[in-house]
Amino acid sequence: MVTANGDSAGAGLIVSFGEMLIDFVPTVSGVSLAEAPGFLKAPGGAPANVAIAVARLGGRCAFLGKLGDDEFGRMLAAILKENGVDDAGVSFDAGARTALAFVTLRADGEREFMFYRNPSADMLLTEAELNLDLIRRAAIFHYGSISLITEPCRSAHLKAMEAAKEAGALLSYDPNLRLPLWPSAAEAREQILSIWDQADIIKVSDVELEFLTGTESVEDEVAMRLWRPSLKLLLVTLGEKGCKYYTKDFHGSVESYAVKQVDTTGAGDAFVGALLGKIVEDHSALQDEKKLRELLRFANACGAITTTKKGAIPSLPTAAEAMQLMGSA
Numbered sequence: 001m002v003t004a005n006g007d008s009a010g011a012g013l014i015v016s017f018g019e020m021l022i023d024f025v026p027t028v029s030g031v032s033l034a035e036a037p038g039f040l041k042a043p044g045g046a047p048a049n050v051a052i053a054v055a056r057l058g059g060r061c062a063f064l065g066k067l068g069d070d071e072f073g074r075m076l077a078a079i080l081k082e083n084g085v086d087d088a089g090v091s092f093d094a095g096a097r098t099a100l101a102f103v104t105l106r107a108d109g110e111r112e113f114m115f116y117r118n119p120s121a122d123m124l125l126t127e128a129e130l131n132l133d134l135i136r137r138a139a140i141f142h143y144g145s146i147s148l149i150t151e152p153c154r155s156a157h158l159k160a161m162e163a164a165k166e167a168g169a170l171l172s173y174d175p176n177l178r179l180p181l182w183p184s185a186a187e188a189r190e191q192i193l194s195i196w197d198q199a200d201i202i203k204v205s206d207v208e209l210e211f212l213t214g215t216e217s218v219e220d221e222v223a224m225r226l227w228r229p230s231l232k233l234l235l236v237t238l239g240e241k242g243c244k245y246y247t248k249d250f251h252g253s254v255e256s257y258a259v260k261q262v263d264t265t266g267a268g269d270a271f272v273g274a275l276l277g278k279i280v281e282d283h284s285a286l287q288d289e290k291k292l293r294e295l296l297r298f299a300n301a302c303g304a305i306t307t308t309k310k311g312a313i314p315s316l317p318t319a320a321e322a323m324q325l326m327g328s329a
Contacts, residue, residue, distance in 0.1 A: 012139030012280035014054050015089065015169075017064045017160055018047030018147045019122040020076050021099035023265070025311065030107035033114060041072075042311040043079050044101065045122075046144050046176045049266050049312045053273025053302070055084040057319050059280065061273075062134055064089030064160065066125040066153075068098035073121065079313070089131040093121035105263055113180055119150065126152045127159045135160050136167040139280050140201075142272070144176040145192045161198060170232070170279070173199035174272050177208045185211075197228050201279070201286075203235040203272055218244070220251065232286045235275075235296075237268055242300050250289045256300040257329050259308050266312025271303035274322070301325045 023044035026036035047065065054061035063085050067073030069092040076098065080087045099120035104112045117123060125147075135141065141164035147157040165171060175192045182188035189212060196202070204226065206218045215222045223236050227246060234246040242256035278285065278295045285291040301322040309315035 012060065013137050014051070014059060014061045014140045014142060014276050014280055015064055015135060015138035015164070016047040016051040016054075016061060017089075017141065017143040017157065018045065019099060019144075020045035020048035020063065020065055020067060020080075021101055021120070021122070022072050022076070023312075024100060024102045025265075026104055029105045029263075031104065033102050033104045033112075036104065039102065040311075043076055043313050044103075044265070045099075046146075046174065046269050047142065048076070048080065049269035049316070050142055050174075050273045050276070051080065051085045052083045052313055053266075053270045053316045054277045056316050057274060057277045057302070057322075059273075059277035060086075062086035062089055062138075064131060064134065066091045066093055066121045066129065068092065068096055068121040069094045070098055072098040072100075083313070086134075089134045091125065091129045093124050096121040096124050099123075103265065105265075111265060113178060115178070115181055117181070122147070123150050123153050125156045127156045130156055130160055130163070132163050135163045138164050138167070138169045140172055140276050141165075141169045142172040142174070142276060144174055145188075146176065146178060146181060148191045148195070149181055158195070161195065165198065170200045170283075171198060172201040172203075172272070172276055174203045174268065175208055175212075176268070177205075177211060196226070197230050200230075200232045201235075201275075202226070202231060202233075203237060203268070203275070205237050205268060206239065209236050220244070220246075233292075237271060237303070239264070239267075240304075243271070243296055245292060245296060247286065247292075249287070252289070252293070254293055254296040254300060257304040257325055259304045259325075261307040263310045263315070264307050265310075266315060267303040267306045269312060270306040270316050271299045273316070274299040274302035297326060298322055
């Protein structure tokens with residue numbers, strides 16, 4: 001069987017679009033950036049983390065985005081390749097640097113960010129630089145909202161979504177709210193919701209749900225404010241409490257796995273990578289609640305494992321590690 005985009009079924013390509021950057025993480029946990037005695041560099045950026053998560057679980061993934069033509073940019077491109085991610089969609093900007101983020105881990109394992117992007121290479125991706133052939137081969141096209149903040153990247157993002165949709169891809173959206181990067185909270189809310197109706201699959205965290213609805217609650221009636229008839233699946237992740245799922249025919253929740261949390265960085269990306277890697281193999285999980293619940297148990301396991309080590313990419317699990325956690329629960 002061949003899908004509409006020309007890839008054989010069972011080998012569906014996931015294309016992840018957006019930013020890849022260097023996170024500088026304090027060498028000790030539970031301190032402010034100012035108090036940190038030193039920093040370790042760690043590759044990051046949610047869409048890139050998702051791409052590597054898919055590949056580590058045995059799926060086919062490509063990353064689409066722009067890096068600085070500098071040592072950090074070349075390092076990040078090499079990390080994609082080392083992790084089995086297709087880099088045919090990566091371009092380099094000679095005039096702008098690769099983005100940096102200083103990330104502090106509070107004592108509770110949650111994060112605070114300070115970004116260096118003025119402007120960084122990822123913000124300067126243009127429509128003309130998009131690898132449209134790659135986009136049209138995607139069975140699933142995944143993206144966030146950081147690429148909507150400024151031009152020309154915003155127009156490139158909208159064009160890429162349009163090309164993927166026209167070619168028959170499922171569109172997957174994880175807004176991945178980073179408020180410090182937006183001009184204002186109101187602008188963030190407006191722009192994140194501006195492309196809401198075009199997605200087939202949307203995943204938000206409990207914090208993002210509260211931000212987008214203006215209601216401090218994760219109850220079903222609040223989550224359903226984000227439901228659209230065009231959606232196939234809406235997910236709300238609840239950290240260690242697991243996740244909630246909503247489709248047009250059924251909804252429910254799936255508990256996560258108890259682990260010792262060290263660093264929550266990348267947990268949501270591991271969850272998304274696991275989810276998309278399974279859906280690309282079998283779209284019917286979007287209509288079959290039993291299959292979907294099993295898939296979400298796997299995604300929860302992948303997210304949980306990622307919190308047990310420092311850094312996103314080094315802690316993304318293999319399928320065997322996820323199955324082992326599921327078997328031991």
